[in-house]
Amino acid sequence: MADEQSPPPAPGNPDPAEVAAAAAHLRAGRLVGMPTETVYGLAANALDPAAVLAVFTAKGRPRFDPLIVHVADAEQAWTVAVPSPRALRLAAAFWPGPLTLILPRRACVPDLVTSGLDTVAVRVPDHPLALALIRAAGVPLAAPSANRFGRISPTTAAHVREQLGDAVAAILDGGPCRIGVESTVLRCDPIPIVLRPGGCTRERIAAVLQEPVALADREARAGSLALSGEAAREAPGLLASHYAPRAPLRLKSAADPWPTDPAIACLAFTGVGTGAGLAGRARTEVLSPTGDLAEAATGLFAALRRLDALQPPEIIAETVPEGDLGEAINDRLRRAAGLG
Ligand code: AMP
Ligand code: MG
Numbered sequence: 499m500a501d502e503q504s505p506p507p508a509p510g511n512p513d514p515a516e517v518a519a520a521a522a523h524l525r526a527g528r529l530v531g532m533p534t535e536t537v538y539g540l541a542a543n544a545l546d547p548a549a550v551l552a553v554f555t556a557k558g559r560p561r562f563d564p565l566i567v568h569v570a571d572a573e574q575a576w577t578v579a580v581p582s583p584r585a586l587r588l589a590a591a592f593w594p595g596p597l598t599l600i601l602p603r604r605a606c607v608p609d610l611v612t613s614g615l616d617t618v619a620v621r622v623p624d625h626p627l628a629l630a631l632i633r634a635a636g637v638p639l640a641a642p643s644a645n646r647f648g649r650i651s652p653t654t655a656a657h658v659r660e661q662l663g664d665a666v667a668a669i670l671d672g673g674p675c676r677i678g679v680e681s682t683v684l685r686c687d688p689i690p691i692v693l694r695p696g697g698c699t700r701e702r703i704a705a706v707l708q709e710p711v712a713l714a715d716r717e718a719r720a721g722s723l724a725l726s727g728e729a730a731r732e733a734p735g736l737l738a739s740h741y742a743p744r745a746p747l748r749l750k751s752a753a754d755p756w757p758t759d760p761a762i763a764c765l766a767f768t769g770v771g772t773g774a775g776l777a778g779r780a781r782t783e784v785l786s787p788t789g790d791l792a793e794a795a796t797g798l799f800a801a802l803r804r805l806d807a808l809q810p811p812e813i814i815a816e817t818v819p820e821g822d823l824g825e826a827i828n829d830r831l832r833r834a835a836g837l838g
Pocket of ligand 2: 642643651
């Protein structure tokens with residue numbers, strides 16, 4: 499019988515018994531669905547190669563795509579990675595938070611985690627359940643997004659259950675993710691360069707470092723950085739067709755008209771300023787009526803999933819202004835469209 503004295507903790511508040519059980523699974527080499535502030539992760543003991551291998555297998559993820567190691571604090575981060583002066587400043591400014599740092603790895607990190615690279619990706623997630631789980635497990639957790647490789651990232655526990663329910667021993671339900679897009683992946687040295695735009699904007703990173711922060715993708719398009727071979731492997735987010743719905747997805751700018759065919763699904767930013775195109779239309783999702791990029795990021799993947807579930811012949815997605823979180827949102831939309 500339920501104990502009326504102690505109602506279950508609200509989502510996001512750690513239930514010690516549930517966290518302890520999930521931590522025991524991790525220590526035994528099993529996988530756990532873990533909420534973070536960005537998206538849900540598929541977590542494994544990062545120091546256990548067999549458990550890490552199970553992550554790649556469950557996701558269908560190619561072994562050349564390295565995993566992010568999640569730790570509880572900076573001190574634990576430096577047990578897997580060697581900090582640099584830039585890293586120390588960024589960790590102090592942004593952890594816990596959606597910034598992943600690429601740093602030289604230490605010998606305890608299995609090759610499988612880094613895909614054989616001599617660097618490791620590390621971050622401290624800003625979510626009470628994730629932090630409680632890492633502390634209870636007592637080991638760093640390798641955790642890519644908890645989706646099948648190349649598909650839309652999960653932002654609720656139900657999304658994890660849908661795609662990877664059979665692969666996990668437990669899923670901790672932390673409610674919907676607050677940020678909604680993955681972490682920013684930053685190579686700190688020799689110059690700071692964003693390999694994947696995400697929840698921590700380049701503007702904020704540059705303000706802390708007091709120096710410009712490049713964007714690998716943009717540099718690649720501009721042809722000023724040869725992102726081939728080793729470098730492409732170093733930034734596997736550059737693979738096209740990531741975050742893909744099943745329906746073909748096409749991009750439009752705010753100025754382009756919406757399609758007239760009512761069967762086509764539409765993903766709009768503000769839903770205003772687009773003429774008559776959206777009025778009275780079914781199969782439409784508006785990310786932020788007020789034009790708030792943070793709100794748009796939070797709801798982006800769930801909206802894409804809802805539209806995809808309608809099995810439309812096509813999804814038309816409107817790109818957002820480029821600055822701030824727009825960089826991460828447009829990056830995900832471009833990849834969903836199969837563009838690099
Ligand atoms: P996910 O875990 O799905 O959010 O993806 C993690 C991403 O982090 C990878 O796809 C890479 O883009 C990036 N990453 C992880 N480790 C490294 C590394 N050692 N060097 C460069 N990028 C990395
Ligand atoms: Mg992913």
